[in-house]
Amino acid sequence: MEEHFDIVVVGAGLSGITAAYRVQSMLPTKTFVVLEAREQIGGTWDIFKYPGIRSDSDLTTYGFPWAPWTLERQIASGPEISSYIRDTVRKSGLDDKIRLSHRVLSADWCSQDKRWKLTISTGRTTVLIYANFVMWGSGYYDQWEGLNPIIPGIERFEGVVAHPQFWPEDLDYSGKHVVVIGSGATAVTLLPAMSKDAAHVTMLQRSPSYILTIPEIASEDRVLRKYLPSWMSSRLIRWKYLLLPRLTMELCKYFPGIIRSGMRKLTTALLPAHIPHNPHFEPRYNMGEQRICLAPGGDFFRCLHTPKANIVTDTIKTVTANGIELESGNRIAADIIITATGLKIQLFGGADVKVDGQPIKISEKYAWNGTMLQDVPNASLLIGYTSTSWTLGADVMAQLIIKLMGVMESRGARAITPRLDPEIDIKPAMLLDISATYIKVAVGSTPMAGDKGPWKRRAGYYEDCWKLMFGDLTKELVFE
Known part of the structure; x- marks a missing residue:
């Protein structure tokens, strides 16, 4: 035919x-x-x-x-x-x-x-x-097919290895120790979501990303929807979201030092005392050079205040049968490894x-x-x-x-x-x-x-x- x-x-x-x-x-x-x-x-x-x-x-x-x-x-x-x-x-x-x-x-x-x-x-x-x-x-x-970078020793791991693109429907992580490898938007989403039911979740990153906390519901959007007709409020809200990201990117481009300093202050204020800003939140690049990760309502930072979530910045030396050994000599126990390493x-x-x-x-x-x-x-x-x-x-x-x-x-x-x-x-x-x-x-x-x-x-x-x-x-x- x-x-x-x-x-x-x-x-x-x-x-x-x-x-x-x-x-x-x-x-x-x-x-x-x-x-x-x-x-x-x-x-x-x-x-x-x-x-x-x-x-x-x-x-x-x-x-x-x-x-x-x-x-x-x-x-x-x-x-x-x-x-x-x-x-x-x-x-x-x-x-x-x-x-x-x-x-x-x-x-x-x-x-x-x-x-x-x-x-x-x-x-x-x-x-x-x-x-x-x-x-x-x-x-x-x-x-x-997902992006699967070479992770030394991953074949020896006796637990579950999962890629976010092909999430197993029957994966039960309740009460388990989970390591999420990655520092992008997917990893930043997985940490607070999985820490609710897992015994512990560690986000293991080679280098940090910028993570920006935003309100779950913008108060100005709510006011516009409440007092203006829908056709008008929807247009105004759209223009707001068209202009703000561009303004942010331009500021990042022309004032990288000021933006980096401002992000350092904002992020430090959200961290628990036991997690330092450097090296976990000090990216190697200027803000705007890679996509900015968002944390609605600050969920990513809130979970770090609990004993069920942590962030580690290090390089993988090798994966063992039941965890990950790092170049620093530290070790992370794991029942499940999530490779949030990109597309x-x-x-x-x-x-x-x-x-x-x-x-x-x-x-x-x-x-x-x-x-x-x-x-x-x-x-x-x-x-x-x-x-x-x-x-x-x-x-x-x-x-x-x-x-x-x-x-x-x-x-x-x-x-x-x-x-x-x-x-x-x-x-x-x-x-x-x-x-x-x-x-x-x-x-x-x-x-x-x-x-x-x-x-x-x-x-x-x-x-x-x-x-x-x-x-x-x-x-x-x-x-x-």
């Missing part, structure tokens, strides 16, 4: 659903379908099931722009976000456009036919779908992508405006922001690509391909703007950004919106 669509959207998480809605509303005459590899929609929020899972962005900007988040708590739990996504899909009329258990195995572009051939596994059979344009909203990490980066949902039979080497390509790949026609990667709300970035890129389709149609073209001018002396840079370890490990799996023109790394939401409204979308593009 073969089908043809004007547009195929890959992925039914936040990025894919955002793209599908924009196609439906901005290109009503186009045929499209959404292909989701999993049995449920939701992407990240269907995959991760670890204790306490929650967003690390406010839901006003992390949610869909056309479906305002209405709950008071901005940092929402995984089940709340999953429910919100399902409700939005239903209300937006996208249900019948989504095909579950449709994993794209390969995507082959034919220049003669000016279309993509997608080979798709449904679990029972393989089907072919042809598309004029493919919008990849499948995220930037491997859904089927394995993967683009195109793991599909094999070819142009006229030639495999695309992603790491050798530059990204055009952060969304299309050099020499790859009629395809876009909907990658969100890594330092602020992901959905903002995916949404503005989806709108940019749809606008570009309009330009293509007005010119009577059937294909658009980013081409790098060979005369330009361009210097490569990392595409993603954070220095996290899992990003550095993935350099060979991601495209490059440049230092000139539309190949430059995206600067932020406001700059992308300006580009969308007023930018020249024909630079370094070939229309055919």
Whole structure:
């Protein structure tokens, strides 16, 4: 069985659903379908099931722009976000456009036919779908395999080893000694969540992250919702959450010393007497260079005041049958080890992508405006922001690509391909703007950004919106 669509959207998480809605509303005459590899929609929020899972962005900007988040708590739990996504899909009329258990195995572009051939596994059979344009909203990490760094001696451990991405449904940690390896948002979430039932939980980090306490419910949001109509309060609250993170990042950029000093004072005031600020909360980088971990209501720091939670900054020497030996000579007993060590980066949902039979080497390509790949026609990667709300970035890129389709149609073209001018002396840079370890490990799996023109790394939401409204979308593009 073969089908043809004007547009195929890959992925039914936040990025894919955002793209599908924009196609439906901005290109009503186009045929499209959404292909989701999993049995449920939701992407990240269907995959991760670890204790306490929650967003690390406010839901006003992390949610869909056309479906305002209405709950008071901005940092929402995984089940709340999953429910919100399902409700939005239903209300937006996208249900019948989504095909579950449709994993794209390969995507082959034919220049003669000016279309993509997608080979798709449904679990029972393989089907072919042809598309004029493919919008990849499948995220930037491997859904089927986590990042598993080398941990010496881990094979000798006689307890349970679990990765947050593949949380065992039957894992009973009540009364157990747990070690969470990592210092990112996942580890910061797991420590207070698991310490409620475990005998003891230790967060073992090689280097610290910045952890910022925020209120569970912002008082100003509550006042706005109480005294203003919903249409007005939702807009004002959205502008607040659009402006504050950008202001914070700019302050971090221009006043790193002041910000570091301020964070040191804020954090020290929240710590129990037996846990010093240095080395546990003294990161090697300036605030804003990596994603900031959030602690709603200060839950992370509150649990450190109990005898059931602790933080250790050290390097693993080896794992033993019943614990971890550290380079300092100290030892941590463990019944369960959680490897919260990051994600394995993967683009195109793991599909094999070819142009006229030639495999695309992603790491050798530059990204055009952060969304299309050099020499790859009629395809876009909907990658969100890594330092602020992901959905903002995916949404503005989806709108940019749809606008570009309009330009293509007005010119009577059937294909658009980013081409790098060979005369330009361009210097490569990392595409993603954070220095996290899992990003550095993935350099060979991601495209490059440049230092000139539309190949430059995206600067932020406001700059992308300006580009969308007023930018020249024909630079370094070939229309055919």
